[in-house]
């Protein structure tokens with residue numbers, strides 16, 4: 031039994047995967063190495079990393095500098111809590127740096143270790159804020175159909191993809207869904223729908239609206255350009271906090287450090303994770319505005335912010351994040367994402383001559399190709415995406431799809447692309463060429 035077979039056997043016997051079913055994956059890829067935008071498996075085969083693994087390896091694979099940053103910090107201090115009366119240098123420095131990098135109205139950060147935990151914390155901070163304002167009834171969270179906010183119970187309740195929810199209901203109460211801005215399939219004005227939902231629920235019951243600036247796992251859906259400015263107006267009109275879920279879009283992915291900057295909009299809270307460390311270690315967090323920060327700072331003893339997580343502000347994760355931000359800045363990777371994203375989107379647009387390509391969309395290095403059965407009716411292609419992925423894998427490209435759905439909120443299988451920000455021109459062109467051949471092979 032060579033190393034690879036042993037790994038596969040042990041995996042089959044003992045590893046529960048979040049989303050793959052052992053019976054369907056008798057021959058999983060065993061990745062053992064990565065460099066830049068390329069992954070190598072245990073058999074020595076190379077694959078273009080079409081999704082930066084899970085939209086997170088922003089600075090690319092194989093950065094010894096990040097390993098060194100972690101080792102340096104571990105040698106110095108393994109861990110320190112951020113609980114009552116304690117702090118540590120990398121966490122405090124990172125907090126300051128994130129406040130400076132993000133929106134001008136941001137003031138402070140609470141650190142987590144994942145995206146879902148960041149959203150959970152954002153929901154609690156929103157409730158906390160309103161309670162501190164003397165409005166304890168403002169507890170509901172409005173989110174969107176096709177949204178992905180993670181799968182812990184409250185995050186799952188905000189997520190708008192039924193396939194994740196089906197086996198875990200009932201969901202948490204006080205979560206409400208509205209349609210997103212989805213230009214390819216828009217049937218109603220999504221901002222009016224949001225306003226109607228706030229009025230129907232009662233503005234005095236709504237704490238926050240959460241949205242990904244560009245929907246990621248739910249189908250790679252950038253909004254219409256006027257969507258977020260209008261959302262901001264509606265949120266302001268009814269005293270509803272705007273939570274930007276920038277877990278994918280933060281740290282350069284869309285060609286800006288944070289994505290609501292594309293439309294000049296400032297959120298009240300920003301949930302982040304993934305790209306903050308480029309996935310070298312797990313770290314996430316919530317940035318909060320000055321106003322929310324003040325509500326926490328000024329609280330009387332009986333109303334203090336009581337939250338907890340052992341690994342909040344973990345020094346090693348924060349040290350790696352600081353070095354990751356150095357790399358993003360030093361190498362101009364945010365600007366590079368904008369340039370490479372334009373090239374990728376332009377390349378993908380040429381696939382529109384294939385009869386199953388319904389829509390091609392993107393912002394920065396986040397691009398999607400939605401597959402349909404019929405371009406006139408836009409009937410979603412269901413099942414085709416998995417076949418395209420298999421063909422792409424044979425040709426040396428790995429990525430993921432949004433599995434499509436029919437029904438009230440249809441979407442076709444959508445190929446998702448978000449390579450590391452270090453992806454080269456040549457690799458971008460190869461991604462497009464492989465995708466063309468892979469789709470053509472399924473016709």
Ligand SMILES: Cc1ncc(COP(=O)(O)O)c(C=O)c1O
Pocket residue numbers: 084143144145146147149178179180181242246247275276277278303
């Ligand atoms: C937009 C968004 N929010 C939240 C999450 C959840 O993050 P995590 O898997 O770290 O819990 C994800 C993960 O893909 C995401 O894309």
